[in-house]
Every structure is written in C-alpha cells, then in structure tokens.
C-alpha cells in the first residue's frame with residue numbers, strides 16, 4: 001500500500017495551531033548596510049522593522065542608544081552618524097529581538113509592545129504572558 005505522503009503532511013500541519021506555525025517561519029531579518037562618508041545607511045530599515053513587527057522609530061532609538069550615536073529615518077532607510085559594519089548592525093537586530101520581540105516566557109516572536117503607566121511590556125499573543133521590557137527614552 002502506497003503511503004499518501006502529501007495528505008499525511010497536511011494532516012500533520014493541520015494539528016499545529018496557526019500561531020505556532022507562524023512562529024516557526026520566523027527568521028531574523030538581515031540589514032543591507034552601506035557606509036557613505038562618515039554615515040552608515042541601512043537601506044532596508046523599514047522592511048527590517050516591519051519584519052520585527054515594530055515601529056521603525058523604536059528600532060532606530062534602540063540602535064542609536066546602543067551605538068551612542070544619532071540617526072534619522074529617511075523613507076525606507078535609516079541613516080546613522082558614524083561608520084558601522086553590517087555585522088554590528090545585524091548583531092543589534094538580534095539584540096533588539098531578544099530585548100523587545102521574543103516572549104521571555106515561551107520564546108515566541110508573536111508579541112506586541114504595550115505601554116502602561118510609563119512602563120513598556122512585551123505582551124505575548126501565544127501564551128498570554130506580559131513581561132516588562134527595558135524602557136527606551
């Protein structure tokens with residue numbers, strides 16, 4: 001008897017809750033970095049932020065604070081003062097995800113930032129946990 005592999009696969013997938021399936025596809029976005037003069041341009045900044053499901057402003061705030069520099073949003077791009085390598089920017093994205101995207105209870109990225117009483121929380125849509133996040137000023 002031949003095994004209908006396709007339908008076995010489909011049955012397997014249908015048992016996985018939609019949210020878990022979405023999370024398993026999560027990949028860390030990578031920055032496209034160009035250094036022009038004394039500035040570092042992140043060409044796909046807006047896309048990176050949207051893949052993280054966070055506002056570009058919040059991601060930029062985190063980066064400029066970590067790099068102790070300043071920067072601006074320019075349409076889809078971000079411009080940082082100073083020369084930074086792609087490795088440095090990619091590392092910051094990973095650190096941002098750990099600090100502001102992943103749920104510290106279940107480690108899933110399906111979360112959103114919620115502000116309450118001047119504090120920021122990471123609210124998880126998978127397990128319902130609400131954990132405090134570092135406040136960015």
Ligand SMILES: [Zn+2]
Pocket residue numbers: 103104105106107108124125126127128129
């Ligand atoms: Zn969770």
